[in-house]
Amino acid sequence: MMARYTLYLAVALWLAILAGLKYLIHPPMPASVLMIYMTLSTLGILLFVAADEARFQAFLAPLKSVFEGRAPLAAQVLVLAGIPLLLGWGAWLRTAPTWDAPFEPRVVHPEPPSSFSLHGRRIETANLKNPLRLPDPVQLEKYTQEGKTIYYQNCFFCHGDALAGDGHFANAFSPIPANFRDVGTISMLQESFVFWRVATGGPGLPKGATPWLSAMPVWQNLLTEEEIWKAILYIYAGSGSTPRTWDEEAGHEKH
Amino acid sequence: MRSTDLLALALAALFAAPLSADAPQVPTEPVKPTPVAADPEAGRRLYDRYCTQCHGAEGKGDGPAAEFVYPRPRDFTLAIFKVRTTLSGQLPTDQDLFHIISEGLPGTSMPAWKKFLTENERWQLVHQVKAFDSLGLFNEEPAKERVVIGAAPEVTPALIAKGKELYQQKKCWQCHGQYGRGDGPSAQGMKDEWGFPIRPVNFTKGWRFRGGDRIEDIYRTFTTGFNGTPMPSFVDAIPAAEDRWALAAFVKSLSRPQKNAQVLKAGHITGEIPADPYAMEWEQAGFADFPLAGQIIKEPRWFKPAHDVITARALYNDKEIALLLEWDDGTQGADQVALQLPVQPAGNEKPYFILGDERRPVDIWRWNAQTGLTRATASGAARQTPRGAGNLSAQGGYRDGQYRVILRRPLKGGEGEVAFEPGGFVPIAFQLQDGDNGEEGLKMALSTWYYLLPQPPMPLSAWFWPLGIGFLALGGELWLARRMRTSARRAA
Structure with missing residues (x-):
């Protein structure tokens, strides 16, 4: 009956769990978390097998027949040679040098400075608002459309036609350009933060955010203050996101 | 017979061929x-x-x-x-x-x-x-009718060989080049229907094929042609569908996927590093692709660079290190390649990726097809100081639609240059300019920072754990097997 397959079922189940955790879950989990899940799965399977004496004996039977020399010679060689090879290979994967690029920790959304320089003036970050985000929809639309032109003559090569960070220059850079459609980028940031990032670019990042890795230009060298605000209007409108605001924050705090 | 007569005969034969052959095999179905x-x-x-x-x-x-x-x-x-x-x-x-x-x-x-x-x-x-x-x-x-593409035949070496023959016969190389790098004699100065410049596709870069790079896509392009471009339909010139599939299989065999990497690994060799860029050792060294973008930050901003990728290989021995840089170019022009390194290593901090900054200058090795090797120290685009080449040497050239340039330097660093040592990561960045595209100065394609690593041979200590654990497990198994066999025999 099924009893004679107990060992094989247990191994198949273990492999299925491993494959499921590794390939079916997105984004992939860190190796350390996978290790914890697999340890728990191993213990679980062993506990289940050992809970019943008959089941446990059925589980051990194929192994016993190998170790006692009753199994076919090929199976004996396969198991006796296979287990050390598997363990040795596992050890190799964990200890052999891989020569990957050095790990460089990077703060993705660093704390903005209290003030920064724009065209020779000091700008206070705290009270910075987009002066072009007007209540009049006609005016707002006009500025957004102007921002669109600015975006497609300056930004889209990297940040992409659909604002998804996948422009035709994008894969020349690491880290890759920001994807404005991703909820983890501009929609969780205030416009003042975005303005600071655009105006001061990669070189304006604090040290913890690895400014030397960013290819983001210092846009105040190429655009006027008003043009930057217009482009910001567009990246929100074009990607279908809205900036985080202080009012919302206050509202949340009141709850 | 004079050569012009021969040519006339050859042309007549070429144009007569489709007429004498079967009618084009192009099955269609209603749209x-x-x-x-x-x-x-x-x-x-x-x-x-x-x-x-x-x-x-x-x-x-x-x-x-x-x-x-x-x-x-x-x-x-x-x-x-x-x-x-x-x-x-x-x-x-x-x-x-x-x-x-x-x-x-x-x-x-x-x-x-x-x-x-x-x-x-x-x-x-x-x-x-x-x-x-x-x-x-x-x-x-x-x-009203659309072409039925059908199923691709099995791709065999014979099919590819037949496609290769057709590639010669039907003069695909006139535009696309003998090695498919878009470098045929007619490649230069082509225009599309609107009078805008257009370049024949480079068959080695499948990821740029407009219609897709599956063999079915390539077959479709031969069959339908690209309207508005110099790429014609080949149904008259190659009436048999089977032959068009063969050509598609050959073109597909020329392309390879892009292989991007963060680290350019230099392999260790015992002898001299070959000066010939086509030497076997370079083939064995393995390669990595580094995508490039237009330099659009400093004026003059350059939005339409000719090159989108550079391929690099590296080797080192006990004395020196060498990089082989390759890029395809349909038109030879006067190209220039540059390798940028920090003057001094500074942990993980790197200079500004476009020609360094005031605090962290860069060492730039430039090779130009016309003027050869030059070297400079730069602390910003506007602050470049030429320096002597020192121990740096370069040789390069253009062949079969491709530039290959070897840059070579002793491992030991002199004044104002980084030292290379096995296991040590050195930041590098690439810059590439196409003479025929008017690229000079800051008009270029460039990359951000990557690493060059002289990869040490695998240390013996790396074997300690795998072999130790393997043998320990084997010993344990044998001991257990022996014990269990003895007790099994006794029980019997």
């Missing part, structure tokens, strides 16, 4: 009906939101971004389309337009809109694109 009816208002709204930046408000391919991209966005008013399933000169089917909008065009800035727009929205855009047809062609002579 399928369009599944979604036009909603002009919705189509216009979607077009204004997603397409005008490149294709222009009136579909003339003259939007605000048009000047900044190569190839230029399509002008819809003449209803000429490249990627189709219809015979040469015919209009595309609605499904063809839907396919392009959905999948985008590789090697251009046209994205795959299926990621962002619903099927219904994409069909509305199909109708909108057709509405720009100023000659009314879509109404007068819509495509």
Whole structure:
């Protein structure tokens, strides 16, 4: 009956769990978390097998027949040679040098400075608002459309036609350009933060955010203050996101 | 016989061949009906939101971004389309337009809109694109039949060999070059229907094939041609479908996928590093691709660089290290390549990626096809100081549509240059300029920082744990097996 397959079922189940955790879950989990899940799965399977004496004996039977020399010679060689090879290979994967690029920790959304320089003036970050985000929809639309032109003559090569960070220059850079459609980028940031990032670019990042890795230009060298605000209007409108605001924050705090 | 007579004879034979051969084998089927009816208002709204930046408000391919991209966005008013399933000169089917909008065009800035727009929205855009047809062609002579592509035959070495023969016979190399690098004698100065410059595709870069790089896609292109470009349909020249499949298989065999890496690993060799860039050792060294972008930060900003990737290999021995840099170029021109390194290593901190900054200068090794090797120290684009080449040497050249340049330096660092040592990561960045594209100074394609690593031979200590654990397990098993066999025998 099924009893004679107990060992094989247990191994198949273990492999299925491993494959499921590794390939079916997105984004992939860190190796350390996978290790914890697999340890728990191993213990679980062993506990289940050992809970019943008959089941446990059925589980051990194929192994016993190998170790006692009753199994076919090929199976004996396969198991006796296979287990050390598997363990040795596992050890190799964990200890052999891989020569990957050095790990460089990077703060993705660093704390903005209290003030920064724009065209020779000091700008206070705290009270910075987009002066072009007007209540009049006609005016707002006009500025957004102007921002669109600015975006497609300056930004889209990297940040992409659909604002998804996948422009035709994008894969020349690491880290890759920001994807404005991703909820983890501009929609969780205030416009003042975005303005600071655009105006001061990669070189304006604090040290913890690895400014030397960013290819983001210092846009105040190429655009006027008003043009930057217009482009910001567009990246929100074009990607279908809205900036985080202080009012919302206050509202949340009141709850 | 004089040579002109021979030529005339050869030409006559070439043009006579299709006539004597069988009629073109191009099975077709009726075009399928369009599944979604036009909603002009919705189509216009979607077009204004997603397409005008490149294709222009009136579909003339003259939007605000048009000047900044190569190839230029399509002008819809003449209803000429490249990627189709219809015979040469015919209009595309609605499904063809839907396919392009959905999948985008590789090697251009046209994205795959299926990621962002619903099927219904994409069909509305199909109708909108057709509405720009100023000659009314879509109404007068819509495509009624589409080419049946069918299943690709099994790709065998024999099929590829046959395709190679056809590639010679049908003179594909005249534009695409003997090695398919887009470097044929006729490649230079080509224009499309609108008079804009166009380059024959480089068959080694499958990821840039406009119509896709599956063998079925390549077969379709041979069969239908690219309307509006110098790429004709080959159904008359190669009437047998089987032969067109062979050619497609050959072209596919020329291309390889891009292989990007963060680290360029230099392999260790015991002898001399070969000076010949075609030497076996370089083949064995393995390669990595480094994608490049236009330099659009410092004036003059350069939006349309000719090159989009550089391929690099590296080797080192006990004395020196050498890099082999390769890039394809359809037109030889006077190209220049540069390798940029920090003057001093500073932990993980690196200089500004465009020619360094005041605090952290860079060492730049430049090789130019006309002027050879030069070297400079730069602490910013405007602050470059030429320096002597020192122990640095370079040799390079152009062959078969490709530049290959070897840059070589002793491992030991001298004054104002980094030292290379096995296991030590050194930041590197690449800059590439195409003489025929007017690239000089800051007009260039460039990369950000990567690493060069002289990879140490695998240390003996690396074997300790794998072998130790393996043998320990084997010993344990044998001990257990022996014990269990003894007790089993006793029980019996």
